[in-house]
Amino acid sequence: MQEKIKNLIVGCGFSGATLAYKIATELNEPVTIIDAKNHIGGNCYDYTDETGVCVHQYGTHIFHTNLKEVWDFISQFTKWNPYMHEVRGYIDGQEVPIPFNLNSIHQVFPKSIADKLEEKLISRFGFNVKVPILELRKVGDEDLTFLADYIYEKVFLHYTLKQWGMKPEELDPAVTGRVPVYISRDNRYFQDTYQGIPLNGYTPVIEKMLAHPLITVQLNTNFNQIKETVSYERLFYTGPIDEFFNYELGELPYRSLKFDFVTFDKPYFQSGSVINYPNNYTFTRIGEYKYFLDNRTDKTVVSFEYPQAFELGKNERYYPIVKEENQTLYNRYLEKANNLPNTYFLGRLGDYKYYDMDKAIARALALFEEIKGR
Numbered sequence: 001m002q003e004k005i006k007n008l009i010v011g012c013g014f015s016g017a018t019l020a021y022k023i024a025t026e027l028n029e030p031v032t033i034i035d036a037k038n039h040i041g042g043n044c045y046d047y048t049d050e051t052g053v054c055v056h057q058y059g060t061h062i063f064h065t066n067l068k069e070v071w072d073f074i075s076q077f078t079k080w081n082p083y084m085h086e087v088r089g090y091i092d093g094q095e096v097p098i099p100f101n102l103n104s105i106h107q108v109f110p111k112s113i114a115d116k117l118e119e120k121l122i123s124r125f126g127f128n129v130k131v132p133i134l135e136l137r138k139v140g141d142e143d144l145t146f147l148a149d150y151i152y153e154k155v156f157l158h159y160t161l162k163q164w165g166m167k168p169e170e171l172d173p174a175v176t177g178r179v180p181v182y183i184s185r186d187n188r189y190f191q192d193t194y195q196g197i198p199l200n201g202y203t204p205v206i207e208k209m210l211a212h213p214l215i216t217v218q219l220n221t222n223f224n225q226i227k228e229t230v231s232y233e234r235l236f237y238t239g240p241i242d243e244f245f246n247y248e249l250g251e252l253p254y255r256s257l258k259f260d261f262v263t264f265d266k267p268y269f270q271s272g273s274v275i276n277y278p279n280n281y282t283f284t285r286i287g288e289y290k291y292f293l294d295n296r297t298d299k300t301v302v303s304f305e306y307p308q309a310f311e312l313g314k315n316e317r318y319y320p321i322v323k324e325e326n327q328t329l330y331n332r333y334l335e336k337a338n339n340l341p342n343t344y345f346l347g348r349l350g351d352y353k354y355y356d357m358d359k360a361i362a363r364a365l366a367l368f369e370e371i372k373g374r
Contacts, residue, residue, distance in 0.1 A: 003229060007234045015347035018073075021212065034222075040217065041203045049301060053295045055301050059305060060289070060292075062083065065356075066192050067358055069365065070361050077198075077209055081293050085190055085273065086188055086272055087285075091279070095271060101181070102185050117147050128184045152168075157278075159276065165307070237350055238347035240350075242329075249329060252320070255310060255321060256316055256318050257306065260306065264299060266298075268290075285305050346367055
């Protein structure tokens, strides 16, 4: 006999937890949320290890948004450590602000060259403006072409080859636009109004979202293992849409990551939370976690991040590869999904989109508004 479930949510990250909370609290309906992992939180899962450092198990996660609705929603479940993220890249033997900005230009070039480049950039594009690197390469000015070629080679090309396994030109502009040239003195990686790290970490945020008597959580539970034994009135699926349909149209491509966590017997390992290595080593960056919550400990924990091709059954999906042919394949899966009654796909894997955390939450909030009157 099949178990009857009112609302079944597959995936216990921010997308699934947001929906579960809204359905339970506003519709007063029971929710069962399952996850194949042995913990809640999806790839935002973190924990405090034996050194006292709050470690992000799946790489560095910084919450940032311009969406007040999202910030206010998440702020119900946590206080914040106000944190403005800065990234530096190891370029020509120096740690240089990333995205490459006016401070970066003055750090790597002699003053006479830097002054000329700054003047030309501001004259052509304005101040506090972000210019995609591939656009800067097309301007036709000799000095700006020199700058664009330098940044392309030193900052962008080899990092992209490692991260995505392809050249920048082969990727969708939505991806390459995430690493612009920033005509500014602002060293922050994000300029969003709201930025921070949950004061006790991300996992307690998800715990509070799910701490409702109408919400049941089942971990170590794969949807494919239970789908024949349950019936549901609504299904919200944040897993891979191609897996849901048993890959009948083909696999959607993803990039994966491998993390090598190392504990060092000293207070700090590097000068900031994230240092990129575009041109050296096979890893792309090193993250040092104690910076996020200012953990004062004698030891420190870092992760070396190695991008990989995703291989089914061998590693995890992290980033959809946003290219036209991949989007076309996703759209074919979406057509099939739209023919299923009361079945909804969302999240990075369900929507096949390169979501930041805030966009994933916003998508879940918008979906709830769609379904709540049905």
